[in-house]
Amino acid sequence: MGFLSMLGVGNALPKVRQEPRLSASSGDVNPADSFQAGGPWHEFSLGGPSRSGVMVNERTTLSLPAVMQAVRILSGVFAMVPLHYCSHDNGGTHRLLNDPLYGLMNGRPNDAQSRYAFREILMSDILMAGNFYAYVSRDRFMRPVALTRLDPFAVQAYQSFDQATGQTMFYDATLPDGTSQRFPSRDIWAVTGMSRNGLQGLNPIAYMREAFGESIATATYVQNYWRNNGTPPVVLSADKKVEPDVRAAIKADWKAVVAGVHNAGEPVVLGQGLKADYMPINNKDGQLVETRTMQVLDIARAWGVPPHLIFELSKATFGNIEQQSLEFVIYHLGPHFARVADSATHAFAAYGCLFSHDPSDLVKGGFLDRAQGISALRNAGVVSTDEARSNFNLNPVGDDTGQQRWQPVNMGIAGQPAPAQPPGA
Template sequence: MGLLDFLRGSGASVPSRARQERVLTSSLPVGAAAGSADSFQTGGTWTSFGIGSPSRSGVKVSERTTMALPAVMQALRILTGVFAMVPMHYVRRDGKGIHRLEEDPLYKLMNERPNDVQSQYDFREILLGDILMTGNFYAYVSRDALMRPSVLTRLDPLGVQDLQSFDRQTGQQMFYDATLPDGSSGRFASRDIWHVRGMSRNGLQGLNPISFMKEAFGESIATAAYVQSYWRNNAQPPVILTSDKKIDGDVRQQIKDDWKNRFSGVDNAGEPAVLGNGLKADYMRVSNKDGQLVETRTMQVLDIARAWGVPPHLLFELSKATFGNIEQQSLEFVIYHLGPHFSRVSSKAAHAFAASGCTFIHDPSDLVKGGFLDRAQGIAALRNGGVMSTDEGRAEFNLNPVGGDAGGEIWRPINMGISGQPNPDPATGN
């Protein structure tokens, strides 16, 4: 076993003594089954494509059926897309402020090239998508010769099993049984797997939103299925065929099958019915208006908005929307809806990768810039107040710098000075 293998801590490099002494347990509560909706375990085979968990509405709820709902797709698109737009800077904090470490490999890893396949936008989009859909994001951490993180490879959340160990002196430690993209499997230490959890009840695994809100999603899926069935049958209400004559059971079944074949479905719309043997067709009165179908579907969109933490107007549910202050609504979206995701990812990145005195921070300033006039007035106030230079103000509008002293000078208003010192003479500067 080589030194680098030992430092990487792969499953094959763990000393046998450590394996014998360390007791690994699943992060599931005792007695809980994998994939159980009552446990804190996320994932499970039921959430994969083509497999669903039945809800009380009678439909199966899976990732595929859930994403077929337009409101869910839009919620994921707006959250993951906007999240991916925001840069995550690697910075050092000291007594003089915050300094971006743009030449550090960690900065480039998070903001330029996480791996050879995905751009930073793709990587961040799927990062938050995994958290929203399964509760957990996993990435395998490849390291360079100096043991610095160099590549992050996303792992299938359903192919990773969390394990924990506890020592009275060192506390909890996490291990992961994971299947890598090349098909190999192994047990990896936490330094080899970057795990970002969603909302959690045990601090070890994130809660699976689809599993825990299965009934709410099932209602929406069942309603959509009803509407599809209604239109597939040419919006025809159920019919009852009656007759004064006695009809044997076999004949009744034959009449029923013949009616369905002739008059059910869109292709048979408008076909005239010719009835014999005293048969009469009575249509059952079905009113979607009385059943408040439109109101039901509206409330289901609101439920989805609550489930993902998205303002309803961003899901195009505008029935009660007001347009008094779009800037304030955008600010609330950044603070209350995206803010927790920013903090969750940046704090986990700092916990896993950052050096002492350094951290990761998101910069969502582009999301709250407001209108052009408001931005121009704000930058002018900062420029005149001596907070920023001309070139820094021009950069806010993506304009080329002026350069030289004219672009880099910081103004100080003539009627202001340093506390306790006399103002300089404007003529001499002394």
């Protein structure tokens, strides 16, 4: 493949098989209904309503409280955890606190966003769109100095393949200033969610559109029911035949007098032998509450969130809440930590270095458990006094005493004779 062809001049690069995408504004041209800016690479292939008859997009999906809480808890907790830049050698793993890459991920990713805000939108894009993209600004030595988040629906991934060098990725992207062009992979940091081709993440809203459509349709039904003051449907009947034009007039009169929020309590005087029979609505027999509960559980499954974290507490016992919190970090956030850290390592890390999340603050447990664990480490000589105090955000002792480690007197180095005891010991 020639150099000009790789830059997109001449024959187009073979396109990555596109996983189904759902535009945040597909099927609705009102900009107020879209949270994404879009761009010339935007596709609307999955626009249209779900089988339940409601529109499913980013706006309507986030209108569900369970969805909002699921995205908020995952992205918020993920943003709390620091992403360390470390070197790894035979001596262990060492944090490179003075390296510019450490500051890029833990200080200022750009001039517009804090570290927390940048990480929160990173995880939100993965959860809502399946992919996160950021433009990498570099200095004259080609070192990354800023990361600017891009609209995930305004980026299109392409690949080229060479038998000698393997796959190479390119991205057609629209930048925040409105310019669009093709960028090599070094200029675009791409973090993909769960994927079937390893190149593009699957869009959860697109693939689970029908499940979300059911929840939205159920919420719409409840809203319409209460909008009518909970008044059930009515049937007007008469013993004698009523002509069609008369039936239409009676229906119009009934709607004018009774229908609507402000008229639901108005009295009605029926003539011509008419009789009103209200059709009973039994939400218990219709299992409306059970249906909404199951829909909340489906939303929890969609993003891998324990139900109690989105306030579905019907079966919660709280007997092992600490263990559940630990499982949340390991099984639910753990894959996201690994995905982002490995992507950052692949894109930016030098040879022998890596990025790694440190979720230790999330698994500290209660005060007594922490105190007992740190005391055991202190007594075993694993940590010093200052290191133990740092776990409780306490200042160092301030002299060499705080840096000393204890050594249990009843232990020694394996294979060596025990040290002589001092007189009187």
